[in-house]
Amino acid sequence: MDLTTVSPKYQVVIPKRVREQFGLAPGQQLQVLALPGRIELVPSQPPAALRGFLQGDNTFQREPDRL
Template sequence: MTIVSISPKYQIVIPKSIREALKLQPGQKVQVIQYEGRIELIPVLPIQSMRGFLKGIDTTIEREADRV
């Protein structure tokens, strides 16, 4: 576990090991969420990186006879 400090301007530095593991880049956006007493930072990925992430998913569903 790594501990960081909050600056007087309420800024933090993401440790290098975490930046490298998540492949974060300068200027990249992150979503900030408050959840059950903690702060979560979620990298916002470019839409191009989402292409094909559902490949292989089963999209067949049962439909009612009158909903063909």
């Protein structure tokens, strides 16, 4: 487990091992989730980064009146 300390300005440093594991870069945004008893930081991804994450053929059938 990695530990970090909250600075007097309420800043924290993400340990190097964690930054490398998640490929974090300077300036990258993180979502801050306040959950019961813990805080989670989730790397935010631009919509373009999600392109193609679903594999396989598109089997979605549109209704004829909604083309």
